Amino acid sequence: MKLTFVDWLIMLLYFVFVLGIGFALKRYMKTSKDFFQAGRALPAWICGLAFISANLGAQEVIGMGASGAKYGLETAHFYGIGAIPAMLFVGIFMMPFYYGSKARSVPEFLRMRFDEKTRALNACSFAVMTVFSSGISMYAMARLIQALHVFDGLFHALGWAPEGIFTFSIVLSAVIVLLYIFLGGLTSAIYNEVLQFFLIIAGFLPLVLLGLKNIGGWAGLRASVPVAYMHEWKGVMHSSTNPMGIEIIGIGMGLGFVLGSGYWCTDFLVIQTAMASKDMESARRVPLIAAIPKMFFPFLVILPGLLAIGLPTPRTTTTVRTENGVIYHDTTVVSKQVEQGRGLVPAKINPVTGQPMLTASGQPLLDYDMATPNMLLHFFPTGILGLGLTALLASFMSGMAGNVTAFNTVFTYDLYQSYIHKGGSDRHYLAVGRWATVGGILLSIATAYAAINFNNIMDTLQLVFSFVNAPLFATFLLGMFWKRATGHGAFAGLIAGTAAAMLHHGLTLPIDARPGVHGGWIAVLHHYPSDMAQNFWGAIFAFSTNFVVTVVVSLLTKPRAESELVGLVHSLTPKPPRAHLQWWRSPEALAVAILLVAIGLNIFFA
Amino acid sequence: MNLDLRIPLGLMFSLTGLILTVFGLKTNGNEALYAQSLGINANLWWGLVLLAFGLTMFLMGRRGQKLAAKEPPAPSVEGEVRRGH
Numbered sequence: 001m002k003l004t005f006v007d008w009l010i011m012l013l014y015f016v017f018v019l020g021i022g023f024a025l026k027r028y029m030k031t032s033k034d035f036f037q038a039g040r041a042l043p044a045w046i047c048g049l050a051f052i053s054a055n056l057g058a059q060e061v062i063g064m065g066a067s068g069a070k071y072g073l074e075t076a077h078f079y080g081i082g083a084i085p086a087m088l089f090v091g092i093f094m095m096p097f098y099y100g101s102k103a104r105s106v107p108e109f110l111r112m113r114f115d116e117k118t119r120a121l122n123a124c125s126f127a128v129m130t131v132f133s134s135g136i137s138m139y140a141m142a143r144l145i146q147a148l149h150v151f152d153g154l155f156h157a158l159g160w161a162p163e164g165i166f167t168f169s170i171v172l173s174a175v176i177v178l179l180y181i182f183l184g185g186l187t188s189a190i191y192n193e194v195l196q197f198f199l200i201i202a203g204f205l206p207l208v209l210l211g212l213k214n215i216g217g218w219a220g221l222r223a224s225v226p227v228a229y230m231h232e233w234k235g236v237m238h239s240s241t242n243p244m245g246i247e248i249i250g251i252g253m254g255l256g257f258v259l260g261s262g263y264w265c266t267d268f269l270v271i272q273t274a275m276a277s278k279d280m281e282s283a284r285r286v287p288l289i290a291a292i293p294k295m296f297f298p299f300l301v302i303l304p305g306l307l308a309i310g311l312p313t314p315r316t317t318t319t320v321r322t323e324n325g326v327i328y329h330d331t332t333v334v335s336k337q338v339e340q341g342r343g344l345v346p347a348k349i350n351p352v353t354g355q356p357m358l359t360a361s362g363q364p365l366l367d368y369d370m371a372t373p374n375m376l377l378h379f380f381p382t383g384i385l386g387l388g389l390t391a392l393l394a395s396f397m398s399g400m401a402g403n404v405t406a407f408n409t410v411f412t413y414d415l416y417q418s419y420i421h422k423g424g425s426d427r428h429y430l431a432v433g434r435w436a437t438v439g440g441i442l443l444s445i446a447t448a449y450a451a452i453n454f455n456n457i458m459d460t461l462q463l464v465f466s467f468v469n470a471p472l473f474a475t476f477l478l479g480m481f482w483k484r485a486t487g488h489g490a491f492a493g494l495i496a497g498t499a500a501a502m503l504h505h506g507l508t509l510p511i512d513a514r515p516g517v518h519g520g521w522i523a524v525l526h527h528y529p530s531d532m533a534q535n536f537w538g539a540i541f542a543f544s545t546n547f548v549v550t551v552v553v554s555l556l557t558k559p560r561a562e563s564e565l566v567g568l569v570h571s572l573t574p575k576p577p578r579a580h581l582q583w584w585r586s587p588e589a590l591a592v593a594i595l596l597v598a599i600g601l602n603i604f605f606a
Numbered sequence: 607m608n609l610d611l612r613i614p615l616g617l618m619f620s621l622t623g624l625i626l627t628v629f630g631l632k633t634n635g636n637e638a639l640y641a642q643s644l645g646i647n648a649n650l651w652w653g654l655v656l657l658a659f660g661l662t663m664f665l666m667g668r669r670g671q672k673l674a675a676k677e678p679p680a681p682s683v684e685g686e687v688r689r690g691h
Contacts, residue, residue: 006629006649010622017618024609046611191611198615198659202622206652210643381642383629383649387622 003153007386014199014390018180018397021191025184032430035185036409037104037276042187044282046194048289050273052297053193055263056200057399058392059140061301065372068305069345072229073605075305076298081256084291084598086264088591090274091287093570094265097480099275099283100567106268107414113479113568115487116418121494123414125468126268127407131440132461134403135447141396142169142448148373150389170448173393177401178441182434186409189401190273196394197293203376203391204300210379211307224310254536258543262473269406284587291594295601301372308344308371311378315339340364344374400444408436459517463505470539471497471546478550483562483569489554497546504538610671616664619656626653 029035067075103109107126111119142165145151151165180188215221222230264270264287274286316339318331340347340356347356347364357365376388412433417424424432451457475494478485506522510531515521519534528534566572583589630650633639640647 006625009625013618013621013625017614021609021614024614028609191614194611195615195618198619202619202652202656202659206648210646210648214644379643379648381639381648383626383633384643384652387626387652 002382003150003386003389004382006383007389010383010386011390011393014195014394015176017195018176018192021195022180022183022188025187025191028187029183029185029430032412032426032433034187035430035433036405036412037272038185038187038190040276041278042190042276044277044285045289046190047273047277047282047286049197049293050190050193051270051286051290052294053197053200053395053398054270054273054402056197056297056301056395057137057402058144058396059137059399061200061204061392061395062140062144062369062372064298064301065305065308065375066368068302069309069343069366069368069371070305072225072306073298073302074229075302076605077251077255079294079298080598080602081251082260083264083294084594085256086260087287087291087294088595089261090265090271091284091291091587092591094476094480095274095284095287096280096573097568097570098271099277099280100573104275104413105409106266106271107410109568110475110479110490111414111418113565114485114490118475118487118490118494119414120419121491122472123410123418127410127415129465129468130269130403130407130410131443132447133465134400134407134440135444136451136461137396137399137403138170138173138444139448139451141173141393142166144373144392144396145169147370148377148389166452170445173397173400174441174445177397177404178438181401181404181408181437185433186272186276186405189398189405190276192394192401193273193398196391196398199387199391199394201300203388204304206384207375207379207388208300208303208307211304211311211375214379215307215310221307221310225306229306229309250533250536250540254539258470258473258539259536261477262469262471262539262543266472266476267469268410269402272402272406272409281587285590288587288590288594291598295594295598304375305368305371308375309342311343313339313341313343341366344378345371346374404437404440404444407440408433411436411440463517466535466538467498467501467505467542470501470542474543474546474550478547478554480568481570482551482554483565483571484554484559485550486554486557486559488557489550489552492553493546493550496549497542500545501538501542504541505534508534508538510534610667612663612667612670616660616662616667619660620664621660623653623655623657623660626650627657629653 028039031039033039064075064078067078097113098106098109101109101112103112105123107119107123110122146165146169151168152162155162155165155168180192184191212218212221215224274283277283277286314334316332316334318329321328321330336356337346337349341364345366345368348367349355350357373392376385376392380388412429416432416436417429421428471494474497475490478493479490503522505519507520507525509515509520509524509527510518510533511527511529513519513531515524518531528537562572626649630647630653634647634650637645
């Protein structure tokens with residue numbers, strides 16, 4: 001890749017603004033509330049855009065492009081089924097308790113509603129997961145920078161050894177994220193997430209437009225990819241008739257109800273942005289505002305992957321021309337990696353033999369993660385290429401930043417203040433929060449380096465996260481809507497749910513995988529048609545187990561006095577008066593409108 | 607919060623748009639460079655779009671700040687207790 005002065009200038013400009021915002025916010029960080037909760041003073045639109053960006057890390061951008069290339073439009077289920085309903089639910093039904101309880105974090109809400117041990121369990125597992133997630137994000141960014149040769153020119157010019165690029169990328173991103181969070185806390189992270197939101201649009205919209213023009217518009221795209229790729233719902237009744245290998249119950253229950261809600265309704269990474277808004281009305285509106293762009297993001301992140309697979313594959317070509325009686329042979333040589341790929345998606349090359357890797361059926365194994373980056377390189381000339389790369393870098397860094405602010409809040413309030421040092425001054429906790437930021441980033445760096453040395457660490461970590469996360473939603477659902485649920489019940493349910501997820505994984509296997517990290521490490525009782533089906537069904541089992549165990553144990557243990565649960569449980573919380581709003585300006589009306597548009601989009605792309 | 611995000615956001619996009627526009631004008635007609643983007647001067651056109659977006663955001667932010675300066679500070683929200691010292 002050839003980057004010129006303009007590309008560097010645009011990237012530099014972004015870094016200057018990111019740090020500038022941090023420095024500008026520093027003087028407003030007077031109390032721990034300013035630092036950890038953005039003073040609870042931000043307008044709804046800013047929190048709403050940050051709510052969606054917190055999830056829109058580069059793994060999401062690259063991963064959705066890869067999934068678009070692999071499965072086609074069916075990937076949009078992650079948005080239409082997996083995100084929109086959950087976002088509406090958390091805004092309308094759950095935010096009154098998160099925001100109204102004045103809890104400072106999601107684990108703290110669990111302590112108010114249930115008890116200390118449930119909070120400790122959730123806080124510890126969450127703190128560990130955020131640190132690892134931000135490390136994985138860092139690692140993925142450094143690998144992508146290496147693969148795209150972003151800094152190669154710079155290193156060459158400075159005479160540095162190219163082996164240092166990995167470390168350079170990690171240190172650079174770590175220092176920038178550390179500085180702006182250390183200075184501006186959650187406000188800084190939220191502001192940068194909004195910057196990133198607009199950068200992603202600025203970087204990817206022209207890409208989609210150019211790609212569509214090249215392939216001949218929507219009709220051209222339809223003609224260039226297999227039929228199943230262009231339909232979101234076709235063949236969804238049975239797992240063998242759609243690209244993802246998953247049937248409607250798995251998608252609806254597993255992705256929509258359990259995994260989607262588990263993420264959007266309980267993960268403090270996204271909830272923290274809504275809890276930072278200035279009043280209850282805004283807090284409820286935050287996830288709804290986020291749902292509006294979320295409906296249209298498939299066009300920005302999934303379509304590049306689909307276009308990449310649909311475009312013609314570059315081949316080695318020779319053109320012969322005569323000029324003044326001399327015959328010229330112009331040969332354009334394309335590497336084996338590109339030629340064996342499909343469209344702009346390259347084949348994976350075995351680093352030892354230099355030959356493309358093959359699947360069990362003899363087809364070349366495709367490196368889907370390169371779909372979106374290759375689209376950028378293919379269509380963007382220098383100048384706008386800098387903008388596209390900046391958008392990618394921004395989404396990596398703000399993905400890290402969201403994790404880091406969630407970590408420092410949970411560490412300071414739920415672990416340090418609760419179990420290590422109670423009753424310190426506010427100034428003390430503010431300082432602890434700042435140093436927790438440093439500690440969190442150092443641990444993330446360690447994770448990133450561990451990922452180089454242990455190949456399977458990413459898969460294993462993500463697997464463990466899924467065991468912990470899958471049952472979570474049942475606990476919150478019962479906690480908020482069933483006043484009889486008790487702390488012992490919630491704790492037992494969480495443990496049982498995680499155990500059920502592990503057991504399910506140990507006993508089942510996707511059809512084309514070997515026992516091990518993909519499942520079946522106890523015994524193989526059942527084969528799933530794809531790893532996605534295994535994942536969705538595992539979540540369903542974990543959720544159901546947690547639900548049943550929580551209910552049974554709650555009924556066997558002593559309930560809490562109803563007076564203690566006011567503001568925490570639906571049936572015991574008085575409805576807020578909202579006569580001051582016309583009905584069409586209420587969050588409920590907005591939610592219904594979004595739902596109708598989302599259904600319309602799904603019918604249109606069915 | 608006293609820093610209106612629209613101001614730095616608008617400034618950043620205006621400057622990015624300006625850089626792209628100027629670069630696009632300078633390289634206008636360079637067929638080798640724009641063969642990649644199907645003969646469209648992507649820098650110039652997208653630069654203008656970003657410039658317009660950036661300026662709109664910046665002006666909205668400035669207007670918001672002026673309005674906020676005119677009005678007396680909003681009374682603190684009911685039930686709001688500031689923690690700390």
